[in-house]
Amino acid sequence: MTAEAVPKKVRADGSSGESDWNPRVDRWTGRTRAPLDILALFTIWLSCTPISTMLTFSSYRVWWITARLGLSVVYAIDIGVRAVLSKRPLRYVMAHPLSALVVLLPPLRLVFSIRLLRTMFRKGNLLEFLAVAVLVVLNFALLVVVFEHGADGASITSVPVALWWTACTVSTVGYGDYTPVTLGGRIVAVLIMGVGLTTVAVITAQIASSFMDQAAARREIADRAEGTGEEVEIAPSIPEASPAGDTSEDEHTRHLRVIDRLQAIEDLLRSEDRI
Structure with missing residues (x-):
């Protein structure tokens, strides 16, 4: 008498294996995935700001470091709850090294948020795409202020100026009255240009x-x-x-x-x- 083959179940994170699958982990992941993706998009500027740069801001240094630690705490709670629900905490953490590294390096959480951005390119999601694009651009504007702060010859040193410069860059107008002078600011400028061109292309295609x-x-x-x-x-x-x-x-x-x-x-x- 031969035993019937039991189909393997697939977890929400994409890995398979009957012995590792746990419905409670899937339920938790399903409830927290979208909120964590949105949190990662809202805090791009915070998670991508180097600690050394934060220390140069005397006025907001404590607030920034506290917020950064709070972001790591949120991600630690998420991976901790999933590990406990799996009933094999150590094994679960070892099987999900990227999720564990997110606690120390919050920018890695953006890798998981790619699935949210992917859905924005589907036909009929124009408003959602524009909302995400605006959110990303605002984060980049704050990042430019962070990188340009205290640099010699920097002109983008306040949020209002950064918003004006970002609007000119996204719309491909480029007056040239404000330009980034630091390497970090110029890298962010290139990313803003990419978002602007992509947005124009998506609207035109729609x-x-x-x-x-x-x-x-x-x-x-x-x-x-x-x-x-x-x-x-x-x-x-x-x-x-x-x-x-x-x-x-x-x-x-x-x-x-x-x-x-x-x-x-x-x-x-x-x-x-x-x-």
């Missing part, structure tokens, strides 16, 4: 996709009407009213007029594609 969907829907209506000869409801953007005072025009004639207009729109779209 608008183009919307126009293409409308044109495809109109072509489908026209093909269906021409093939069946039945009366088809036309989108509100396609007027089908008869000329003023003409009440003798029958349904068939009006139907042909609508098809002619749709054909004219299709020809116009094709001519634009050739241009």
Whole structure:
């Protein structure tokens, strides 16, 4: 008598193995994943600021260090709870070294937040993508102030100036009235440029996709009407009213007029594609 093969279950973190899988860990991970991803995005500037740079700010030094330690405490609680729920704490921590390193190096938590950014590129998530893009850009603006603080010849030394410079950089205007002078500030500037170009590309693609969907829907209506000869409801953007005072025009004639207009729109779209 042969034993039936028991399918292995897959944990939320992607690893498999029947003996290691624990539904309580999966439930905890499912509840905390999104909040921790959002927290990581909100605190990019805090987690990416070097400790040595924090010490140069005499006014906010204690507050920054406290916030940084608090961020590590949050990540430590997360990995600690998951380790306890797994019933094999040491083995769980050894199997998830990146999660353990996040406690000491909070910027590594952004690696896990990539899945949140990935969903923003899906069609229909334009508002969510713009919200994340604005959040990332604001974090980068704060980072530029941090890196430029105290540097010789630095002009971006306050948050209002950083926001103005960031808006010019994201919009690809680039007046040149403010420029970063430190290596860290210039690296962040390149990242801001990348976010700006990506945002413009996503918005353009979304608008183009919307126009293409409308044109495809109109072509489908026209093909269906021409093939069946039945009366088809036309989108509100396609007027089908008869000329003023003409009440003798029958349904068939009006139907042909609508098809002619749709054909004219299709020809116009094709001519634009050739241009």
